[in-house]
Amino acid sequence: MTINDSSATLLVSNSVDLAHSNTMALSCVADSVVTLTNEAQLDDFMATYAEDVEHQLSLFVLSGGSNVLLPAALNAVVLQPKMRGIHLTAQTDDYVDIEVMAGENWHDLVVHTVNQGWYGLENLALIPGLTGAAPVQNIGAYGVQLEDCLQYVRAYHLPTQTWHHLSVADCQFDYRDSIFKRTPNTWLISRVAFRLHTDPTHILASYGDVQTVAQRYAEQQEREQANPHDVMQAIIDIRQQKLPDPKQLPNCGSFFQNPIIGQDQFTALQTSYPAIVGYPMPDAMVKVAAGWLIEQAGLKGGGIAPIMTHKHQALVLTNHTPYQATQEDVETAQRYIANIVYEKFAIQLSREPVWVNADGSIGYAEHVV
Ligand SMILES: Cc1cc2nc3c(=O)[nH]c(=O)nc-3n(C[C@H](O)[C@H](O)[C@H](O)COP(=O)(O)OP(=O)(O)OC[C@H]3O[C@@H](n4cnc5c(N)ncnc54)[C@H](O)[C@@H]3O)c2cc1C
Structure with a gap:
């Protein structure tokens, strides 16, 4: 995509490697990336984008990449807000x-x-x-x-x-x-x-x-x-x-949300697991510590290589082959972990970071199993 207006500093790059632009260090190549260093550039870009109806890709906003799981091929226009001040x-x-x-x-x-x-x-x-x-x-x-x-x-x-x-x-x-x-x-x-x-x-x-x-x-x-x-x-x-430093061991922070279950289920689990960690919530619900569930399922430091839970912090998934591992590897490991937790506790885990689909659309929080 080319921009023929006067915004000389508007940078539009095609076929951009984003492996170093996400803290999980997943391999990802984006169709195009628009770097925005001031607000006016966005007006300029959007005017051109709106005219380009024939081969229009969807838009996706990417900042520091610390809360996203990017696909290997991202067929979207990535907008990167880099305005400073x-x-x-x-x-x-x-x-x-x-x-x-x-x-x-x-x-x-x-x-x-x-x-x-x-x-x-x-x-x-x-x-x-x-x-x-x-x-x-x-x-x-x-x-x-x-x-x-x-x-x-x-x-x-x-x-x-x-x-x-x-x-x-x-x-x-x-x-x-x-x-x-x-x-x-x-x-x-x-x-x-x-x-x-x-x-x-x-x-x-x-x-x-x-x-x-x-x-x-x-x-x-x-x-x-x-x-x-x-x-x-x-x-x-x-x-x-x-927490592991993503620069040393790529990760995207807490990978699973703390699940919320009914008080009845929590009480029943307490019988088998007296040390289960839970926080009372409104409407007779209890928030359970996902890290504790994963650890009790024997998965601290476990997973499916190259995506493993951290040896000291089971809630954090880490990437052991930076810039090579893909979203598919994350999918395999997260399913494995969530399935084992489900089999043991009958509790479904949901993801915390943003799952980015190949077309730039995103899926939050859906259950992994
Ligand atoms: C080690 C580690 C620890 C963390 N600890 C915490 C914590 O304690 N508390 C916490 O809340 N989070 C935590 N996080 C999550 C993460 O750092 C935050 O969510 C952070 O705000 C994401 O910023 P980002 O610039 O990396 O966004 P990105 O990952 O680039 O984007 C995240 C989402 O925001 C959207 N987005 C990004 N920028 C914009 C924008 N300018 N306009 C509109 N949409 C936008 C993206 O499309 C995407 O959907 C942690 C992450 C890591 C890796």
């Missing part, structure tokens, strides 16, 4: 408002804000990916979700080729969910705006061992109380110990 839009004694462009690395943004004395994102440190993708699944960790600090999202509605400001209510956030996730390849998020506070004594560190580690950092600095820097550092440490 962090803009201060308002400041008072109590808070700052910032607008962040989609292509900013998420973890670098967290570190930058904390270093500036702008607080609220510290619990979300070390989550891979780019800022534009963060609202898609309302990223969350250690008791904080993106929506807690979000003001609005600027996004392009691909079907109507129009720009929109979406408020928090418009984004329809839920646990690891949003309007962007529910209507895939419909929106392209270009800016994410946050309100961050400037009070260093306001921290959220009661989650797990964060408080203990953060306090240790504070004491090393001869401060009585932990501050957001300490919380961020604690979370970086804890995450580095718990």
Whole structure:
């Protein structure tokens, strides 16, 4: 596909190898990739794309590739939002408002804000990916979700080729969910705006061992109380110990969702497995730890090569032949794992990352068995 307009910097490449553009390091070649470094380029590209009705491929938005399982051949136009910039839009004694462009690395943004004395994102440190993708699944960790600090999202509605400001209510956030996730390849998020506070004594560190580690950092600095820097550092440490670094061992984070089952089934399972881990949910349901189920099924470190669960973290599937393994290998391993778990516990597992079909359409969360 060629673009004959004046946007000289708009980069459209054909037959692009994306094996290094997804943290699972799956082999993938995309039909074409459009690199967007400013918003106007999207208007330009979409005007041309809309005219090109004869051989129109579907669109697929790809950011850092840390939550996707790409097919070996992706017959779609991949839009890569790489706009950069962090803009201060308002400041008072109590808070700052910032607008962040989609292509900013998420973890670098967290570190930058904390270093500036702008607080609220510290619990979300070390989550891979780019800022534009963060609202898609309302990223969350250690008791904080993106929506807690979000003001609005600027996004392009691909079907109507129009720009929109979406408020928090418009984004329809839920646990690891949003309007962007529910209507895939419909929106392209270009800016994410946050309100961050400037009070260093306001921290959220009661989650797990964060408080203990953060306090240790504070004491090393001869401060009585932990501050957001300490919380961020604690979370970086804890995450580095718990999760494999995708740069060293390719993975896409938690591979299976924690299944939700009825209280009756949970009580029955408790009889056979007194140590089963469950969290009460509304409507007499219980959320069960998928990692525990996989481990109890004897699959910690197991799988079907080259896709194996991590030896210390059964919930994470890792790729042992980076840039060669394919989505099919993931399919084989996930089925194997889910089948064994089902046979043992009669619980179905669902995937967490986004499964990208060959035509760029995507399938979330369907049961694996
Ligand atoms: C080791 C590891 C740990 C992780 N830990 C966490 C965690 O603690 N909490 C958590 O919530 N997640 C976690 N994740 C998942 C992942 O990092 C997040 O979902 C992240 O926000 C994905 O960002 P990305 O840029 O890589 O998006 P991608 O993987 O490129 O895309 C993910 C989805 O978002 C869509 N998308 C991407 N960018 C845009 C955009 N600009 N506009 C519209 N749609 C878009 C894509 O089409 C795709 O459907 C982890 C992943 C890994 C590998």
